[in-house]
Each structure stands twice: as C-alpha cells, then as structure tokens.
Amino acid sequence: MNKLYLGLTIHSHQPVGNFENVFETAYQKSYLPFIEILEGYPLLKVTLHYSGILIDWFEKQHPEFLERLRRLCHQERIEVMTGGHYEPILSILPETDRKAQVEKLTHKLDLIFQQKPIGLWVAERVWEPGLAETLHDAGVDYVVLDDIHFLHAGLGPEELIGYFITEEKGKVLKVVPGSKKLRYTIPFADPSVTIDYLKGIARSHSDALAVMGDDCEKFGVWPKTYEHVYQNGWLRWFFGELEGNQDWLQLVCLRDYVQTHKPLGRIYLPHASYSEMMEWALPVKIRELQQRCIRRIKEDPEAESLLPLMPGGFWRNFLARYGESNFIHKKMLATSRRLEILGGLIPSVMAESYAKLQEAYDYLLRAQCNDAYWHGVFGGLYAPHLRTALLSNLIQANRLADELEYPALDPAENDFHFTRRFDFDANGVDELLVQTRNADVFIDPSDGATVREIDFKPCAAPIVNSIKRQEEYYHRYLPQVAGSGEDIKTIHEQMQAKERALDKVLRYDRYDKSCFRIFLFPPGKSIEDYDRQKLSEIATFAASEFHYCMDRSKGPTTYQFSRSEQMQIGERRERLEISKSFRIESAKVDSSRLSCELRLSCLEGDLSDWELGIENVINFLAPDAPDRYLTIPFQPSWGDRPPGVDAGLGTGPQEEFRVPLNWFGIVTHRPFAVFIDRWRQLEVSLCFEQPVDWWIVPIYTVSQSEQGYERIYQGSQILAVIPNLNWSQGSVLIHHWMEVRKLSDAG
Secondary structure (H helix, E strand, C coil), X not given: CCCEEEEEEEEECCCCCCCHHHHHHHHHHHHHHHHHHHHCCCCCCEEEEXXXXXXXXXXXXXXXXXXXHHHHHHCCCEEEXXXXXXXXXXXXXXXXXXXXXXHHHHHHHHHHHCCCCCEEEXXXXXXXXXXXXXXXXXXXXXXXXXXXXXXXXXXXXXXXXXXXXXXXXXXXXXXXXXXXXXXXXXXXXXXXXXXXXXXXXXXXXXXXXXXXXXXHHHCCCCCCHHHHHHHCCHHHHHHXXXXXXXXXXXXXXXXXXXXXXXXXXXXXXXCECCHHHHHHCCCHXXXXXXXXXXXXXXXXXXXXHHHHHCCCCCHHHHHHHCHHHHHHXXXXXXXXXXXXXXXXXXXXXXXXXXXHHHHHHHHHHHCCECHHHCCCCCCCCCCHHHHXXXXXXXXXXXXXXXXXXXXXXXXXXXXXXXXXXXCCCCCCCCEEEEEECCEEEEEEHHHCCEEEEEEEHXXXXXXXCCCCCCCCHHHHHHHHHHHHCCXXXXXXXXXXXXXXXXXXXXXXXXXXXXXXXXXXXXXXCCHHHHHXXXXXXXXXXXXXXXXXEEECCCCCCEEEEEEEEEEEECCEEEEEEEEEEEEEECCCCCEEEEEEEEEEEEEECCCCCCEEEEEEEECCCCCCCCCEEEEEECCCCCCCCCCCCCHHHCCCCCEEEEEECCCCEEEEEXXXXXXXXXXXXXXXXXXXXXXXXXXXXXXXXXXXXXXXXXXXXXXXXXXXXXXXXXXXXXEEEEEEEEEEEECCCCC
C-alpha cells in the first residue's frame, strides 16, 4: 500500500466575554485530556491552534498547560499555528487591523515556544481571495481551509490529496484542503471507518496528504462527547489504530509536509467557508429552497457530485441579515479609523499617551472577536453577554480616545459635546452620533427618530443592546420538539430543546430595538397585544423617516425631528404632526441625561380616543439575578423632583416594589421606573413629568446552539402609556427623559 500522510489539525477557542466557568469546563473536559492522551502516543504528531484568547487565559489560569505544550513542541510532536489573536473574521477588518491581529499572536507564540509559527488557522474558515496578500505580508506560509473551498473552484474530491498555491498580486500562499468526511467520522464513527477511508486514498495515491481540521471542543465539550471520547476510550482506540498502521500511515505536522513536498498546482479560491456556515448565511426562504434541492439531489446517488455546485451564502451577508451585527461591525470600523488617526498624531516618545493609545487599540482588537457577529449552531449573535463584551470593549476604546483628544483635569467641569451626521451603518441614510464625555448617543432619523444605542462610558455599558426577533430556519422544528420532547434531526445533527413549548415563545418584531419609539394606537388594546405585536399602531410614526434640524440658540444643543402624516382611519380622514426634541446633558459626574420633548398636533380629524405610548428597551443581561432588578420608586434617588410632579406621591426615596428583570406586567399611575444593575454599578431611570402606566414585557428569542434550542432573555421593552391625553388645545405635549448614572460603591 502507498504511503499516506495524515495531518490532524485541532483548533481550540473561547470567545471574548465568555464565562469563566465555560473556559474552565472546556479546559477540564477537552483541552487538557486531549493533550494528556496524546502524550502517551509518542509516534503521533498533531498540528494545534489555540486562539490568543485561550493562550492569554492559559497564562493566567493554567501556565502548567503551556509548559506541557512547550515540551511537546520541543520534541517536535506538535506544531502550533498562528491566527488572528482574538479570532476575528480577518476579511471584514481594515488591513492594518488584520496584520495587527496576526502579528500579535505570532509574536506571543514565538515567545512561548521559541518557534515562529508559519501556518495560520483562518477563523471559521471564512476565506476571501484578498487574504492571500495580507497573510503573505504577515509572514504566513500556509493556511488550512475546507475541501468545499476547492470543490467550488472546480476541483474534484479525488484531486484534494495535498496542498495548492494561490496568490494575490503575485504574493503566494499555500492552501491546504481539509476533509469534510474526516470531520464527520472523527470522533463520531468507529476508528475503523476512518482507517478504511484513508486506505482508499492510499491505494490510489502515493505520498498524498489527508487533513482533518476541526474544533477540539468536539472532543469533550459537545453533548455526550466527553463520555464517548474519554470515558468510553474512543480517543485511545483511535490513536492506537493510527499507531498500528504506521507501516503505511504517517501522522505529520503540516509545516513539515508543505516544506518537503511540492504543491499540486495553482488554484484561485472563491469566497467560502465550511458548508454549514454558508447554509446559515442564507436568508430563510432561500435556505429552504436550497435544502429542498439538496434533498432531491441526495435521492439520486449519481447526482451527488452536483452538490459542490450549490455554494450557499456569503459570510458577509450576516451583516445584511442582522442589523445588530452590522451595527457592531460599523462601530468597530469607526473606532478603528479614529485610533488610526490618533496614532498618526501621537508619537511613541510621548510615553503616557502612547501607552493609552496602545491600550485603546487592544480594546479594539478584542471587539473584533468573530463569535457575536454571526449566528448558526455555534455563532454567538443571540448571546447577549458576547454582544455586550464586544460593545463594552468598543466603549472602552472610545473612552480612552476621548481622554487623548479632549483631556480634562476636572471631568465635572470639562464636558464636551460633538455631533456628527453621517451614514454610520452604511445603509445609504445618514444617522446622528452625539458624543459627550459620559455618553455616546446614536439617533436614527429614518427609524422614527429613535435612539439606536446609548454607550454609557463610566460603566462601559451599552444600554439597549437587544436584538430584533426574526424568523430562523430551525423555528419550523419547534412544534415537533414541543410535542414530543425528543431529539429531532436537523440538517446536520440531532437536536433537542432545553424546555418544552418553545414555539409559544416565538415573536417576530416589526422594528429594531431602540429607545423613544412612538406608538399611537387605537383604544381597547392590552399588554398582551403589545407583547404579540398586535397594537395596530400607526407604523409611519413608529418607524418612518423624520425630518431633522439642530438648534443651538437656547442653552444645550437641541436635536429636533418632525413628521407630518395624512391618514385614512376607517371612514375618518386624519392629519397629524409629531415632533421630537432631544437634549443630551451630563447631569453630574458619572451621569448622563437624555431628554425628549414630544409634541403631537392633530391638524385634521379627531384622535382623542387613541392612546399614546413611548417605548424604551433596556438590557441588563441577567433576567433573574438578585443584583439586577426593576423598581418603581415614589421618588427618584438621583436628583431634584422635576417640575409638575404631584408632591403627594411620596416624600422620600422609598421603593414601592422590586421585581426581577424578566417580570411581565403593568404598573399604573407612576412617573418613574428605575432599572438597577449592581453588578456593573449602573442605574437607568425612565421619567415623566406626569404619572404614566408602565407596560413591561421581557424580550425572549429562541435560538439554536450545540446544546439545543434555548430561550434567551434579550432585555425588556417598556411602553410608557400616557393616560388621559388632553387634546383640547389641538396638541399634546409630553416631557420624558432617561437618566443614566454610575452608582457609588456603597450603592
């Protein structure tokens, strides 16, 4: 039998912002036992990749693990690959940041292992042709991708028996195809299945290379794999089979193979990722059509060779499908541009300022971690703590940039106030970014003049940070799970639900999650209607484009938005004008106040029996944690009583009641609602000059993960319903504001 080389390439990663116990569990159940067992098989060689996030964690929590890896490396039993330090999708980063990510991890690995890595793990195997030039310039010799990349380029499966050369502008890079077949048999099939498959390759080809590149987490972290791989002995069995076939099968570190064997030829690869990722990137209806085609093709064994001609989606379309992903991405790009400009102004000889700039830049690089930018079985867009981590890092980076641009000896006396009107999210319409020392506020005139996000800098906290609920492909399976409680088979694997009746939790939103959204709706509606998107509100006032102007003539800058609409409601003709005026002020140190004056004018018709609600969305992440809660006080604790409030409501800062964040219900006739986050020492107060009724509804999504379908709290939507609207003068005037402040340590 011909000699065959096998390159086992194992990738390990945990995202920025993941919980400490998740890191530790993955270490104990996967990363550590895999290496412990590998140490017992001295004839085997493996190529490993650990994201810089894990390398940093190992240094702090388990330096002895790095020592084990260092020993194996010096014995030439493992090769450690580089990558983007914080595991970004390199192709969506500015060129400077791409190189910084790779150089940061390469430098660290060189220091730890005294061997400069030459291979690179491409995060999620998301490839775009321009990466060849970037990686060549960063000193990378080869990358591992999936076989589907090469099949889409026109090669046949039988040709993927080594590596190829690609180039961009004459700068070459070696590209190594990994095998999907091996990804699915290791560790899920008996080792004999893998050995038989490899024998088939060896019979047909001499000196060929087969590669399995996949996650270490499937060796112990994925459901039931710890028992299968370690307790039931699968990995020892597999390694024993590999050693037992050494007469024809040789495990090899990839650097050794690509440096001693010639390439099979030149190839130009299209944009691609692994096949599952490209399915997840498709819109729901198109994915349904694609899956229908795949099922039809699989019914005809002779037609299966056509499957590579169905390439699936493009990773970047996650930015089109999910506005939240796009918002984080565009905020990241804006922060990168800002720091690049500052970098040109601050020389390295200015030690203190330069160190602060480098700290800000590292926050930026952390915010480029890929997981919360997309969604599939493994993507983390629906995980609020992962989104929060990226947003918090961007807030920290911009806070440090503020200190460099606008140094203040006394923050209480040195606030700043800058406004930029530009197309922030690259949708073809301008938005408004208002920057102050304590908060950055993003206002979208084209979405009902709503506040898209509030970045509160003293706590590095995004206040809204929720997600628009939309249909996902797998939602169609939920009734089956709810009915049986058993595993069901999706496209790729068996899945189950973490709780029953998740299909009853599904809601699909008409609007993005924002603050200060207007709901003008007919009488007789309930909180259940609000929860189920059945308010029948006038959509043009809730989410259409408002005209914008800015007024600096009287005190703090006022941002004015207005819209006039003529409508036919039943047999009545109505003409209504709505204006919103925002002011952003620092009420005191470590606080910020966003005020909204809302005026409704009925120019024709009669809307006196309609109801008005103003919606805000707040996400403090932990729905039932004792240190995060909602309280309705008699009087706010943060300052003076606003004019016009009935003094009979209370005489001190007493709490009327306290409920967890996931509370569903109505509180009537109170002017204030206060959200408390003791974990981040953060308080958000929603305030009116007159009492209102508070309709409070938790926001839940149902999403897919490797553990199954799960319900996730995405914040609360709070509709302040204004009772007894007085239209006697033909218009209604409402004063509403949000106060955000950092709590003292004493609370």
